[in-house]
Amino acid sequence: MTAGSTVELVKLRKTYGSTVAVDGIDLRIAAGSYCCLLGPSGCGKTSTLRMIAGHEDISDGDLLIGDSVVNGEPPARRGTAMMFQSYALFPHLDCVDNVAFSLKMKGVGKEERRRRAAEMLDLVDMGRYAGRLPAQLSGGQQQRVALARALITRPGVLLLDEPLSALDPFLRVRMREELKRLHRDIGITFIHVTHSQTEAMALADLAVVMNQGRIEQAGPPRELFNRPRTAFVARFIGGHNVIDAGVIGDAGRCAVRADRIRLGGAHPADIQVEGTVRSLEYHGATVHLGLDVAGAEEFAVVLDEAGYFDAPVAIGDRVRAGWNRTDVHPLAS
């Protein structure tokens, strides 16, 4: 439909009074890629998105969309479209008029804009509900309408502010798939803010982990998962144990994937620690154990179901956990 645009942030900064929300970040998002901004609340991801959208003034630095600096431009002239967290559908307009809103603002005739809005509603499979008001739609349906409204401007970049957080878990997984399909079909750049690492892992070509207004690490999800740069990334992305390297006779801290750890002395392991089983969760295909281990705040072990039930343990048991030296990943302090 439309070609995507590259988005480039250069020393982008946002301050509210003396509070620094975004602290001079640099990031280049390739045209047509799916980028997830990921981080805990208050990390600056939403401020970053809103600056890209043009709903927040840029305190310092530059924002490039395509080849031009768009710092002071109004949202409509940036070639971006935003989908809001609460969808922000106009409650007094039906689906068609909601989708056609931006065309109306541009002065497109009534027939023409209603026809194009109907096409767009068909694209998100909402053609049947064209005449309904937002209040008569379910959360998932509202989201499709919001998506259609954002896409009708033919943006080069689609900005999504926590688009899935208002949905129930089942719908969330389905909408996630649909977002991905839509991204593949229309080929524009998606920038998606989320606090869920699962969402980022499932969707992103480029995942950007933010913390306290800075980018901790940016890269493909697999790189983030296998080579987290800092302890923060390792903890946030999940599935990792952050250990004081003193335990294994080294300086600094390191990360070990929880699913690489084996229990008991039977398995050959380069490094072994002792701990007490504190928690035990059965997840179906896997069993998750929490251990109290010296030198680690939290120590998780993920065993496959068969592996666990070959040699089950109970809460309170002393166990030996071991892993190979090749599985140790050093972290920057």
Added chain:
Amino acid sequence: MTVTAETSRSPAPAVARRAKRSRLLPRVAPYLQAAPLTVTLLLFLLVPILTIVAVSFWDYDSVRIYPDFVLTNYVELLTSPVTWKTYLNTLKYAALAWAATLGIGFTVAYFLAFHIRSTTWQMVLFLLCTIPFWTSNIIRMISWIPFLGRNGLLNSGLISAGIIEHPLEFLLFSDFAVVLAFVHLYTLFMVVPIFNSMMRIDRSLVEAARDGGASGAQILWNVILPLTKPGIAIGSIFVVTLVMGDFITVRLMSGGQSASIGLMIANEISLLQYPAAAANATVLLAVVLIMVAAMLRVVDIRKEL
């Protein structure tokens, strides 16, 4: 086993009695709960209105009134050109006051709701709007007189500034003065409901509109105005009903030179023509109710209540 059976049998009659009472109570309770409001409305709303309607069919002479069923009060009222002229005049006041209070009220509410960022300042400025209401209506009207009068502050100020040579006559004891006083008295009734409607508008809707390329004026017209309609309707009902029934403002500010329906009724009462006044009041009530019904047809205010 026997012990438990015994203990469960002995309190059985008491339980049954309580059950019977508790079956009756749920049926009566809703009516009891609704009764105080019903009685109050009956006593203070329905009975007076029915009395007025009844009296409007009575006969009267210069001394006393007679219980009767005559239509002469209505015939005289509706065939008199004075009535029609007065109705037109009252409707003119209502229309002018409505337009002015709507314009000012919408602007003030918009400023408070969308341009004042901090809630504290919103509250402070909002309370500031209510300060004039700490004095009585009459005082607020009378204080216009030394300001607007022939040798009042405004005229002498304009003359000494060299803007005008002769005092402006239309300022006081005129339609202008009447409408000015109405606007002064009733704008807050417009500000409050509109402000209330505006505060309920999700701010992300404004951003979504801007995201769709809407200019400030387009946002106002396409998003804020439609979503403020219920507030506008409620404010309009307040202003229109208050102005339609007013008599003291018209008397004071027009210097007795203009008439309104309220003033007409007041004059009839002072002449002890109660049945005529009652007929007039009944017609006024019907007219105002029709106006309110028309406004409610245009705007659905239910979601605001």
